[in-house]
Amino acid sequence: MEIHVDTDACVGCGLCVKDCPMHVYELQNNVSVAVRPNNCMGCLSCHEICPAQALEHRGIYAARRHYIDIKVCEMLRKVV
Amino acid sequence: MSAGYIDEMHEAFHSDLVYRSEDIPLECSPRPKEMEQTLHGVMKLNGLVIRSLEEIAGRGANAVTYRAGKKFGHEVAKYFQKREDVEGALHELSDLLRGQYSFEVWKPEDKETFIIEENGETFIYLVFHDCIVRQTLRRNGLEQGGPLCQTLFGYVVGAIEEITGRKAKLEIVHTGPNACLKKLILK
Ligand code: SF4
Ligand code: SF4
Numbered sequence: 400m401e402i403h404v405d406t407d408a409c410v411g412c413g414l415c416v417k418d419c420p421m422h423v424y425e426l427q428n429n430v431s432v433a434v435r436p437n438n439c440m441g442c443l444s445c446h447e448i449c450p451a452q453a454l455e456h457r458g459i460y461a462a463r464r465h466y467i468d469i470k471v472c473e474m475l476r477k478v479v
Numbered sequence: 480m481s482a483g484y485i486d487e488m489h490e491a492f493h494s495d496l497v498y499r500s501e502d503i504p505l506e507c508s509p510r511p512k513e514m515e516q517t518l519h520g521v522m523k524l525n526g527l528v529i530r531s532l533e534e535i536a537g538r539g540a541n542a543v544t545y546r547a548g549k550k551f552g553h554e555v556a557k558y559f560q561k562r563e564d565v566e567g568a569l570h571e572l573s574d575l576l577r578g579q580y581s582f583e584v585w586k587p588e589d590k591e592t593f594i595i596e597e598n599g600e601t602f603i604y605l606v607f608h609d610c611i612v613r614q615t616l617r618r619n620g621l622e623q624g625g626p627l628c629q630t631l632f633g634y635v636v637g638a639i640e641e642i643t644g645r646k647a648k649l650e651i652v653h654t655g656p657n658a659c660l661k662k663l664i665l666k
Contacts (some may be wrong), residue, residue: 400575420652420653420660421587426651429493429663437588437590438588439586440585440604440606440658440660441492441606441608442606442653442654442655442656442657442658442659442660443498443654443655443656443657443658444653444654444655445501446481446656447655447656449500452499452561453500454498454500455497455498455499455500456493456498457495457496457498458493458495458496459494459496459498459555459657460492460493460494460496460608460658461494461496461498461657462608462610462613462657462658463609463614464610464614465518465522465611465614465618465661466522466614466615466618468519469515469664470549
């Protein structure tokens, strides 16, 4: 697993450090650094919690999604 | 556990996909076209049942759903081949759950083996990837880890007990939008 932190976007809040059960991240000089990427099991809760959307995971298995509301997506497609 | 089986399992859950925070999924995968209404109807119904159960039974709801899941696990696994090895049982279990759930055995990098002994407990970490329970909860804006998850817990425990004849327990370690980490404790 490769984890990339956008250092320009990261605001150093440390939420990903606290949230990750596998202690993948550490704050270094006020920026999150993925120090144990091989411990990542791909839950993506760090993506959900990061206010800066600064994280990127490469090589992840994306779980099937059935919860997407198709009507909302149709509306989104018109604007995105 | 045999290396071939583990490698095969890990390969199935590896990709070259790049996932960014800002990626908004615009469609279900795989496309549910034909069965969308039915699927969402069932998910909404399940969500409502669980929400009502929680309102009425409070914390007792977990016990009810766990028991229901466990009974179901025992019932379904009755027709599967009995075996003592956990690896074989997990194989059987993934066949049993196919289409609704998928999981892999997992370990942190500092552990040598998948069967971990720690603080007097013997356990295996399971990462659940595809999970219809997670989808249902998120579709309904419900928290993960509650009574609907207990149904799956019971189901897995019931099936493992039925296949191996050993007592087991499943604990949730962490929930996420894309996968959940669970601990299968063997007794
Ligand atoms: S995806 Fe989960 S395990 Fe991986 S770094 Fe994020 S929070 Fe940690
Ligand atoms: S949650 Fe996001 S912004 Fe906060 S430290 Fe982690 S990467 Fe940086």
